[in-house]
Amino acid sequence: MTAEYFMVLGLLGVAFFAVAGALLGYEKNISGFGVVVVATVTALGGGTLRDILLNKPVFWIATPQYLYSTYGAVIATIAFIRYLPRVNNYYFLLVDAVGMALFNIMGIEKALINGSGMVVAITMGITTGIFGGLIRDVICREVPTVMRSEPYASACLAGGAVYAALFSLNVDYIWCILGSFFTTIFLRLGSLHWGWHLTIFRKKTSEIKATNFSYE
Numbered sequence: 001m002t003a004e005y006f007m008v009l010g011l012l013g014v015a016f017f018a019v020a021g022a023l024l025g026y027e028k029n030i031s032g033f034g035v036v037v038v039a040t041v042t043a044l045g046g047g048t049l050r051d052i053l054l055n056k057p058v059f060w061i062a063t064p065q066y067l068y069s070t071y072g073a074v075i076a077t078i079a080f081i082r083y084l085p086r087v088n089n090y091y092f093l094l095v096d097a098v099g100m101a102l103f104n105i106m107g108i109e110k111a112l113i114n115g116s117g118m119v120v121a122i123t124m125g126i127t128t129g130i131f132g133g134l135i136r137d138v139i140c141r142e143v144p145t146v147m148r149s150e151p152y153a154s155a156c157l158a159g160g161a162v163y164a165a166l167f168s169l170n171v172d173y174i175w176c177i178l179g180s181f182f183t184t185i186f187l188r189l190g191s192l193h194w195g196w197h198l199t200i201f202r203k204k205t206s207e208i209k210a211t212n213f214s215y216e
Contacts, residue, residue: 010047015070015072024136027089097155097189108125
């Protein structure tokens with residue numbers, strides 16, 4: 001991938017995740033500078049962890065344009081909310097899915113550029129895609145989306161698998177990117193629209209009652 005492609009993906013990714021963080025902050029009645037904190041952590045958290053794991057310069061420190069994109073998206077979101085206070089939850093779900101899909105691709109690409117194998121690259125894509133949202137949900141005292149039964153990390157995994165399949169066929173990078181991007185978004189938004197769930201363990205009612213511990 002050329003540096004220009006990577007930069008565009010990164011700027012879009014942090015912008016979409018910043019919007020998602022600001023929208024959740026609004027939903028949780030976080031006011032003042034707290035909204036900026038939540039949005040910034042959401043936008044920069046996944047990429048920061050990725051760069052630390054890859055032993056690379058942290059992207060927003062090395063390239064401040066990512067900070068400009070993040071803060072610009074936060075300001076635009078706050079202005080949008082002020083003039084249109086009834087914000088539908090659909091906006092949050094959409095921008096979160098887009099941000100996750102973009103960061104998933106960025107994680108894969110950066111790991112491959114670093115010389116990692118495809119399995120490591122896919123894992124790095126998942127890490128990059130979900131970590132910012134994980135921190136956001138914890139700060140907002142939400143059950144992290146990645147811990148729920150609907151596809152989230154698994155959507156990143158599927159997007160990474162599509163990328164790997166197209167990459168192995170020597171398909172142009174743009175098609176690897178688009179294939180991964182639309183697969184991730186389709187699974188994420190499709191799970192919310194049609195109620196898809198991934199349940200690994202199925203407990204009987206008697207088992208649930210038996211493990212209902214009391215901490216009093």
